[in-house]
Amino acid sequence: MEQRPLPHRIVYLSPAGTTRLAAETIADQLKALNQTVELFDLSSLIQAGSRAAVYAAWPATCCLWIGSPVYCDHALPIVEDFIRNLPDGCHGFSIPFATYGGVTSGLTLPEMAELLGQRNFTPLAAAKILALHSSTWCAPKPLAAGHPSADELQQLRSLVVAVEKKLMDQPPAALERSLLNYLPEEMQQSSAAKSLALVKRALPPLKIDQTLCTQCGTCAQGCPMGCIDLRPYPEIRSECIRCLQCVRNCPEGAFNFDPEPLQSRILELSVLSEEEQISQFFT
Numbered sequence: 346m347e348q349r350p351l352p353h354r355i356v357y358l359s360p361a362g363t364t365r366l367a368a369e370t371i372a373d374q375l376k377a378l379n380q381t382v383e384l385f386d387l388s389s390l391i392q393a394g395s396r397a398a399v400y401a402a403w404p405a406t407c408c409l410w411i412g413s414p415v416y417c418d419h420a421l422p423i424v425e426d427f428i429r430n431l432p433d434g435c436h437g438f439s440i441p442f443a444t445y446g447g448v449t450s451g452l453t454l455p456e457m458a459e460l461l462g463q464r465n466f467t468p469l470a471a472a473k474i475l476a477l478h479s480s481t482w483c484a485p486k487p488l489a490a491g492h493p494s495a496d497e498l499q500q501l502r503s504l505v506v507a508v509e510k511k512l513m514d515q516p517p518a519a520l521e522r523s524l525l526n527y528l529p530e531e532m533q534q535s536s537a538a539k540s541l542a543l544v545k546r547a548l549p550p551l552k553i554d555q556t557l558c559t560q561c562g563t564c565a566q567g568c569p570m571g572c573i574d575l576r577p578y579p580e581i582r583s584e585c586i587r588c589l590q591c592v593r594n595c596p597e598g599a600f601n602f603d604p605e606p607l608q609s610r611i612l613e614l615s616v617l618s619e620e621e622q623i624s625q626f627f628t
């Protein structure tokens with residue numbers, strides 16, 4: 346017998362905080378509707394064994410909201426892996442949500458929906474949320490600055506209400522997945538050819554100027570992948586996702602990193618992109 350109402354679980358990774366804001370907005374609205382909800386920040390589940398503990402206590406059935414920033418046209422690998430490794434025998438409903446920085450949301454939502462469906466978490470809805478492009482934080486004109494706006498967050502709350510209404514039906518109506526194929530075919534193909542792994546290979550490694558570094562550890566504490574070791578200067582392991590939070594947070598400016606060429610390229614790509622720079626909510 347299925348537990349009714351279904352417990353809600355919200356899982357996300359959010360290097361720069363926008364996906365967390367979306368996750369917390371969803372949680373607030375669910376609580377306002379008297380729902381049971383638990384939030385899981387994947388950056389606090391990096392250590393070996395901590396994700397296993399979450400899976401071990403995973404309910405037989407639940408409504409899973411799962412959020413990722415768009416990185417190089419896809420969800421973050423750690424978010425996709427979380428879905429892939431959901432325990433066998435568990436099932437339920439799902440709502441993938443993605444924040445993106447005004448270049449393209451790429452294949453993030455259709456791919457997350459596909460994976461969730463494969464793990465027996467039927468997608469009921471989805472959201473792509475326009476958000477400040479976190480790589481352009483110090484550009485003269487940061488991309489998608491001011492997003493998500495109060496109005497966009499209100500639309501996200503309305504999505505939560507719509508999902509709750511769906512869940513009252515037996516069975517709840519699944520999301521029409523073709524709604525997520527909103528990109529023109531050509532853009533879908535170019536997104537399919539991109540990946541964070543390829544971009545990482547093309548970039549020089551992040552380096553620290555030891556004459557400036559005070560070994561304070563701020564970069565390591567704020568790394569969402571927990572992949573900076575102080576030995577005693579910071580060393581970056583291969584799990585790095587290039588979120589640049591370490592560069593951004595270092596009080597000494599000790600990273601040898603000039604953001605200007607990257608930011609110019611991102612602005613160019615956003616101008617070339619055929620995707621309308623808006624938030625969209627699918628039910």
Ligand SMILES: Cc1cc2nc3c(=O)[nH]c(=O)nc-3n(C[C@H](O)[C@H](O)[C@H](O)COP(=O)(O)O)c2cc1C
Pocket residue numbers: 358359360361362363364365413414415416417418419444445446447448449450451476477478479480586587588589
């Ligand atoms: C390495 C990297 C790759 C990104 N790739 C894309 C992208 O392909 N398309 C896009 O619109 N935004 C892209 N962004 C911007 C993020 O998707 C956006 O800023 C997101 O809201 C960040 O979420 P967070 O605040 O939860 O970290 C990228 C950001 C980084 C750091």
Ligand code: SF4
Pocket residue numbers: 553557558559560561562563564565579594595596597598599600
């Ligand atoms: S935050 Fe900067 S100064 Fe502090 S340990 Fe990291 S690189 Fe060094």
Ligand code: SF4
Pocket residue numbers: 564567568569570571572573581584585586587588589590591592
């Ligand atoms: S090392 Fe820096 S860029 Fe890499 S994941 Fe950690 S904070 Fe992000």
